[in-house]
Amino acid sequence: MPVEFIAAPGESIPLADASVDSIVVTFTLCTIPDVARAAREMRRVLRPGGELLFAEHGTARSARAQRWQRRIEPAWTPLAGGCHLTRNPPQILRDAGFEVQWAEGLLDPRPLAARTLAPLTYGYWGVAR
Numbered sequence: 674m675p676v677e678f679i680a681a682p683g684e685s686i687p688l689a690d691a692s693v694d695s696i697v698v699t700f701t702l703c704t705i706p707d708v709a710r711a712a713r714e715m716r717r718v719l720r721p722g723g724e725l726l727f728a729e730h731g732t733a734r735s736a737r738a739q740r741w742q743r744r745i746e747p748a749w750t751p752l753a754g755g756c757h758l759t760r761n762p763p764q765i766l767r768d769a770g771f772e773v774q775w776a777e778g779l780l781d782p783r784p785l786a787a788r789t790l791a792p793l794t795y796g797y798w799g800v801a802r
């Protein structure tokens with residue numbers, strides 16, 4: 674299968690409106706600087722009936738983990754290539770006009786990881802149309 678790699682920021686996708694069948698996004702909505710604009714761009718290029726599949730991480734469900742995410746994020750973001758911990762992937766996609774179906778939970782549910790890594794490992798995965 675021929676593959677064409679297009680080097681461009683998500684905020685400005687050099688493709689025509691409704692020209693894309695499917696979009697796959699993994700662990701990137703956390704990092705794109707203007708993620709709302711990138712989500713609108715994905716909505717623009719996806720054809721009617723097309724699907725955006727996503728696997729992301731973001732704001733945790735528990736208040737305790739959320740507090741840690743807010744504490745860690747200012748140091749984490751510059752160290753982790755621009756990654757944010759407190760974004761809400763389904764909300765970002767809904768705000769861009771998608772209908773979103775998703776599941777969420779700890780990406781590593783083992784008890785020790787769930788206690789210590791929840792701020793870094795709260796995941797969201799699903800489909801946006």
Ligand SMILES: C[S@@+](CC[C@H](N)C(=O)[O-])C[C@H]1O[C@@H](n2cnc3c(N)ncnc32)[C@H](O)[C@@H]1O
Pocket residue numbers: 681682683684698699700701704705706711755756
């Ligand atoms: C944590 S990495 C995820 C890499 C890979 N998708 C994965 O799942 O392993 C975050 C990615 O966001 C990308 N990124 C950063 N700014 C971006 C932008 N403006 N538009 C599109 N992608 C961007 C980076 O190049 C990086 O590959």
